[in-house]
Amino acid sequence: MEKQLQRSRAVLPIGTVMKLTTLSARQIRYYETQGLIKPARNAGNRRQFSLIDVDRLLEIKDYLDEGFNMTEIKRVYEKQAKRQEKEHKDLEKPVTDEDVRHALHNEFLSIAGLKHWHSSSFPSDDLSKK
Amino acid sequence: MEKQLQRSRAVLPIGTVMKLTTLSARQIRYYETQGLIKPARNAGNRRQFSLIDVDRLLEIKDYLDEGFNMTEIKRVYEKQAKRQEKEHKDLEKPVTDEDVRHALHNEFLSIAGLKHWHSSSFPSDDLSKK
DNA sequence: GCCTCATGTCATAAGATATAACATGAGGCG
DNA sequence: CGCCTCATGTTATATCTTATGACATGAGGC
Numbered sequence: 538m539e540k541q542l543q544r545s546r547a548v549l550p551i552g553t554v555m556k557l558t559t560l561s562a563r564q565i566r567y568y569e570t571q572g573l574i575k576p577a578r579n580a581g582n583r584r585q586f587s588l589i590d591v592d593r594l595l596e597i598k599d600y601l602d603e604g605f606n607m608t609e610i611k612r613v614y615e616k617q618a619k620r621q622e623k624e625h626k627d628l629e630k631p632v633t634d635e636d637v638r639h640a641l642h643n644e645f646l647s648i649a650g651l652k653h654w655h656s657s658s659f660p661s662d663d664l665s666k667k
Numbered sequence: 668m669e670k671q672l673q674r675s676r677a678v679l680p681i682g683t684v685m686k687l688t689t690l691s692a693r694q695i696r697y698y699e700t701q702g703l704i705k706p707a708r709n710a711g712n713r714r715q716f717s718l719i720d721v722d723r724l725l726e727i728k729d730y731l732d733e734g735f736n737m738t739e740i741k742r743v744y745e746k747q748a749k750r751q752e753k754e755h756k757d758l759e760k761p762v763t764d765e766d767v768r769h770a771l772h773n774e775f776l777s778i779a780g781l782k783h784w785h786s787s788s789f790p791s792d793d794l795s796k797k
Numbered sequence: 798g799c800c801t802c803a804t805g806t807c808a809t810a811a812g813a814t815a816t817a818a819c820a821t822g823a824g825g826c827g
Numbered sequence: 828c829g830c831c832t833c834a835t836g837t838t839a840t841a842t843c844t845t846a847t848g849a850c851a852t853g854a855g856g857c
Contacts, residue, residue, distance in 0.1 A: 541718070542672070542718065542721075548683045548686050549679075549830080550680060550682065550683065550813080550814080550844090551815095552813065552814080553678045553679060553680065555675060557672065557678065558679050561835075561836080562815095563835055563836065563837090564834080564835070565833090579843095580843095581814090581842075581843045581844075582814090582817080582842085582843080583813085583814060583843065584814080584815085588671070588672065601834090606833075607833080681844085681845065682844065684824090691804075691805080691844075692804080692807085693803090693804055694804065695849090696847090697804070699802070708813095710814090711811080711812045712812080712845090713812065713846080714846085716846080735801075736803085737802080737803080799857090800855100800856085801854105801856085802855090802856105803852105803854095804836075804853095805841105805851075805852075806850085806851075806852085807848100807850085808847100808848090808849090808850105809834090809846100809847090809848095810845100811844100811845085811846080812843105812844080812845075812846090813843080813844070813845090814841100814844090815842080815843090815848085816840090816841090817840095817841100818838085818856100819836105819838085819839105819843105820835100820837075820838100820841105821835085821836075822833105822835095823832100823834095823857100824831100824832090824833090824850100825831085825832085825833105826829105826830090826831090827828105827829100827840090
């Protein structure tokens, strides 16, 4: 069933993350207080990171190297979160017949040369992946 | 450069491995005493596992479920190690001009109908890569 | 019943991590 | 130049996690 370490599985202690990111424990904890990451906690209150957390930390490192400060980086991720939230909702409710009819309707109008489609719900989807 | 957690990177503490394998610390340590795994150690003598170790532990679990005992499982891995060792050596020293000349020589003889090639150095290269 | 194997459980020591407080160097700025 | 803020380092104390070794135990084999 589950093969490898899924990226979202929170099982890594801070020591491991330190090695994987070359960040100090102080830095990692500070970024958490700034809301940049939210590692899970185990029964003993130890932080448990996922590979997604590790990736984000590496990104944060890059941003910092490029001169961003905590607040700016936080904004980047808040925006990202909003985008994904929308994206998620769009996937949540699958296309209904109603949607299809409206789409077709607009399609016809467009073909008819009336090109009436009011700038609707398609975000320009930032493809800059790194 | 290095993107994700390379499978051979030993950075996982035993607690993480317990979760990933659902094995008890006792079991993991016991398998180590039996020579089935050889996790690295950090400066503080803590075991450091790699994803390869995790995979092997999952395999061991399967073998045990199928009724194998430690000794038998050990034999499986020893044999596997020998195979890989040979494979490795074959890759180590690349083909020399000398080798090529001999190969050609045998080729000619073979064509000449004498088919005299004494089973020399070319392993049949097991391609069963699972 | 006696043995072995794989594992559980306990005790003790030492490494790892959490939190909080104080310290500091680099910039920004009146 | 003093004063502030930001990102991090450092230290101290408490608690969790892991290592080792010893003893315990249930399932099989004989």
